[in-house]
Amino acid sequence: MSEAAYERLRDAIVRGDLVPGEKIKDAELAEMLGLSRTPVREALTRLVESGLVESKPGVYTRVSTLNHHDIAATLAVLKALDSLAVETAVPRLTERDFRTMRQANRNFAAAVDRQDVSKALAADDAFHHVIIEAAGNPVIARVVEQLHPQVHRILYRKFSGLLGGEETIKHHKELILTCELGDAQAAATLSGEHWSHLSDLISGLFDSNELSD
Numbered sequence: 001m002s003e004a005a006y007e008r009l010r011d012a013i014v015r016g017d018l019v020p021g022e023k024i025k026d027a028e029l030a031e032m033l034g035l036s037r038t039p040v041r042e043a044l045t046r047l048v049e050s051g052l053v054e055s056k057p058g059v060y061t062r063v064s065t066l067n068h069h070d071i072a073a074t075l076a077v078l079k080a081l082d083s084l085a086v087e088t089a090v091p092r093l094t095e096r097d098f099r100t101m102r103q104a105n106r107n108f109a110a111a112v113d114r115q116d117v118s119k120a121l122a123a124d125d126a127f128h129h130v131i132i133e134a135a136g137n138p139v140i141a142r143v144v145e146q147l148h149p150q151v152h153r154i155l156y157r158k159f160s161g162l163l164g165g166e167e168t169i170k171h172h173k174e175l176i177l178t179c180e181l182g183d184a185q186a187a188a189t190l191s192g193e194h195w196s197h198l199s200d201l202i203s204g205l206f207d208s209n210e211l212s213d
Contacts, residue, residue, distance in 0.1 A: 001035055005043035008033060013052045013063055014153040015118075020065045024053065050146045052153075066154065068206040072199065074150050079195035081140050082128070083188040086175075089134035090184035097130050098176055104130070105172040112169070117159045121152060124163065127172055131179075154202060154211065162201050168194075 009029070012018045030040045044061060047053035051070065055061040064070075104127035111120035125148070132141050155162055171194050178187040205211045 001039035002042040005029075005033055005035055005039045006046050009040075009043055009047060010050075010052060010149050013047070014149050014156055016153065016157060018063050020063050022063045024061045024063065026061070051150050066206075066211050068203070068211075071150065071154065071202060071206075074147050075195065075199040075202065078144065078147055078151065079192055079199070081144055082131075082195060083192045085132050085135040085137065085140050085144075086179070086191045087184045087188040088137060089131045090179050090182060090187050092134045092136070093131075093179055097134060098180060101127055101130050101172070101176050105169060105176070108172065109169050112164050115160070115164070117156055117164075120159065120164065121155060124168070154205075158205060158210065161205075162198060 009018070018024070024044065026037050026040045026044060029044075030037045033040065044053055044055070048055050051074070052064055053061060054064045104123050108120055108123035108127065111117075111123055132144060135141075171190075175187060175190055175194075178190055202211075
């Protein structure tokens with residue numbers, strides 16, 4: 001029940017159903033979710049650890065605001081972890097993995113064409129999940145899963161300007177081809193450049209106050 005509460009609250013924050021700065025009361029959430037307060041409190045603890053919720057005991061529990069410095073730090077960590085995952089995974093990727101990645105990219109392209117943000121992000125996650133699984137490093141998998149929602153809630157708000165175009169589809173194709181050639185370092189560099197570009201785009205949104213809460 002705690003896992004179910006966590007997933008529902010995480011998704012509500014990512015989609016913007018719970019907005020930045022909104023106060024959260026565990027009793028009200030428990031009633032809304034049809035659960036006892038214990039799993040809801042456990043879920044909120046995990047959300048605090050992931051940075052989606054901030055809490056000051058006895059004062060407030062609320063959805064975290066979108067902080068430029070925190071997001072930049074998160075993106076830097078995700079870039080480093082993704083580059084390491086790619087470099088480690090390349091020698092282990094199979095033909096089946098490449099087929100899965102190509103299908104995920106086709107799903108991503110179809111979702112972009114329909115402007116279906118939820119399915120596009122799911123397809124993008126599925127694409128990169130293949131690499132993370134092949135890397136076989138549970139620490140990378142655990143930290144990436146914890147940090148991704150912080151970026152997802154920005155992508156959900158500004159998807160068309162960040163991932164929703166031919167550029168990301170082309171990046172996926174180039175990454176697959178580079179991985180197939182077995183050039184782990186080049187693939188890691190390519191992946192890192194994509195994260196840097198995304199970071200620059202998000203910084204631009206903060207600078208222009210398009211992500212102000």
